[in-house]
Amino acid sequence: MQYLRLLLLPFSCLYGLIGIIRNFAYQNGVFASRRFDVPVISIGNLAIGGAGKSPMAEYIIRLLSKEYRVAVLSRGYGRTTKGYRLVSTDDSTLQAGDEPLQFKKKFPEITVAVCEKRVYGIEQLQDNHDVIILDDAFQHRAVVPGLSLLLFDYTSLDNPFIVLPAGDLREPFMGRERADILVITKSPLTISDEDRKRAIKRVKPFSHQQVFFSYLKYGDCLPLYQGNKMALASLDHSYTVYLLTGIANPKPLLDKLAIAGCEIRHYDYPDHHPFCRKNISKLAVDFSMDAGLRKIIITTEKDVQRLRSVSLHGILEELPVFYIPIQAEIHPFDNECFNSIISKYVKQHL
Known part of the structure; x- marks a missing residue:
C-alpha cells in the first residue's frame, strides 16, 4: 500500500508547496499571528494522528496543575457543536469531542474548552488562568505559542517524511524548525x-x-460497566481479547497484548470513529458466539468516551468491556531537564 501511495507524489508536491507558501505568509506577516501575555504551551505533530499528543498533554497537566491554574484548549474534533464551549464531565463526545472529554473526566479540577478559533478561545481563558495548553495546534499558525512541543512517534520514524497524500505529514518536514x-x-x-x-x-x-524521549505506561484494565479492575499482567495465552479501537495508531497496544500471548481479534476503525449500533452489535454477536471461557473485550481510554453513548449502553452493559488507561512518562535520563524547562517557562512568563 505504501508503494501505491508513492504514485500520489505529484499531489504531495502541490500540497507541500501550498504548506510552504502558507508558512511563509505567516512568517512574514501576510497572515496575522498573535502572541499572548499568558503562557501558552502548544503540543502537536507533523504526521496525521497517533503521536501521543493526548498523553503528553496529560503529562503537562499533571506537572503544572498542583501549582497553577491550568486550562486546556482543543478544537474538539468530532463534535457537532460550534464555537467556544467549556467542557463539562456530563458532556457527550458529540458536544465536546473525545479527547477534551477525556481530559475533563481525568482532571475535573482544570478548565477544558473547545474552540475552532484558538485566538478567540485564548481570549476567553487568559484572564482566569496561569497557563493554557493547546492540544494539536502545531499547524494553527494564528497563535504564536510561548513554548512549542513537536512530537514524533518512535514506532513510525522509519516512514518517509513525505506530505499528504503520498505520505503522512501535514506539512513539509522543514516545518519542525518552529518547535522549541x-x-x-x-x-x-x-x-x-x-x-x-x-x-x-x-x-x-x-x-x-x-x-527528549518518552514512553507509554499502561494501567490496569478498568471496567466500562460491569466487573472489577483487572491487572493487565493477568492476561496471558489463555485469553481471547476482542480489541476494539478507533485511534490513529493501535500498534503499541497490539504489541503490548501480543507480548502477553493473548489471542487477539482486532476490530479496527479509523481515528475518532463514531461507533454506531451496527459496529457494536457485530462485536457483541461475535463475542457471544465464541465458546471460549476466558474472553474479554478491551478498548482504549479515548475510544471509551464514545462507547459511553446512550445508544450503545443497552448492547454493552452486560458485556465484559474494559479499557486501558495510559500515561506518557519521560525517560529517567530526560525527566528532570524536561520538567525544569516546562516549569521554568511558565514561572518566568507569569
Whole structure:
C-alpha cells in the first residue's frame, strides 16, 4: 500500500508547496499571528494522528496543575457543536469531542474548552488562568505559542517524511524548525544509546532544539460497566481479547497484548470513529458466539468516551468491556531537564 501511495507524489508536491507558501505568509506577516501575555504551551505533530499528543498533554497537566491554574484548549474534533464551549464531565463526545472529554473526566479540577478559533478561545481563558495548553495546534499558525512541543512517534520514524497524500505529514518536514522542543514518543522502556542516537539523527533537530524521549505506561484494565479492575499482567495465552479501537495508531497496544500471548481479534476503525449500533452489535454477536471461557473485550481510554453513548449502553452493559488507561512518562535520563524547562517557562512568563 505504501508503494501505491508513492504514485500520489505529484499531489504531495502541490500540497507541500501550498504548506510552504502558507508558512511563509505567516512568517512574514501576510497572515496575522498573535502572541499572548499568558503562557501558552502548544503540543502537536507533523504526521496525521497517533503521536501521543493526548498523553503528553496529560503529562503537562499533571506537572503544572498542583501549582497553577491550568486550562486546556482543543478544537474538539468530532463534535457537532460550534464555537467556544467549556467542557463539562456530563458532556457527550458529540458536544465536546473525545479527547477534551477525556481530559475533563481525568482532571475535573482544570478548565477544558473547545474552540475552532484558538485566538478567540485564548481570549476567553487568559484572564482566569496561569497557563493554557493547546492540544494539536502545531499547524494553527494564528497563535504564536510561548513554548512549542513537536512530537514524533518512535514506532513510525522509519516512514518517509513525505506530505499528504503520498505520505503522512501535514506539512513539509522543514516545518519542525518552529518547535522549541522535540519529543520522541512511544519509545521502548529501555532504549540503548545507539538507538537514541539513531532516532535523534532521524528527526534532525536544529541547534535551538532539545530532544527528549518518552514512553507509554499502561494501567490496569478498568471496567466500562460491569466487573472489577483487572491487572493487565493477568492476561496471558489463555485469553481471547476482542480489541476494539478507533485511534490513529493501535500498534503499541497490539504489541503490548501480543507480548502477553493473548489471542487477539482486532476490530479496527479509523481515528475518532463514531461507533454506531451496527459496529457494536457485530462485536457483541461475535463475542457471544465464541465458546471460549476466558474472553474479554478491551478498548482504549479515548475510544471509551464514545462507547459511553446512550445508544450503545443497552448492547454493552452486560458485556465484559474494559479499557486501558495510559500515561506518557519521560525517560529517567530526560525527566528532570524536561520538567525544569516546562516549569521554568511558565514561572518566568507569569
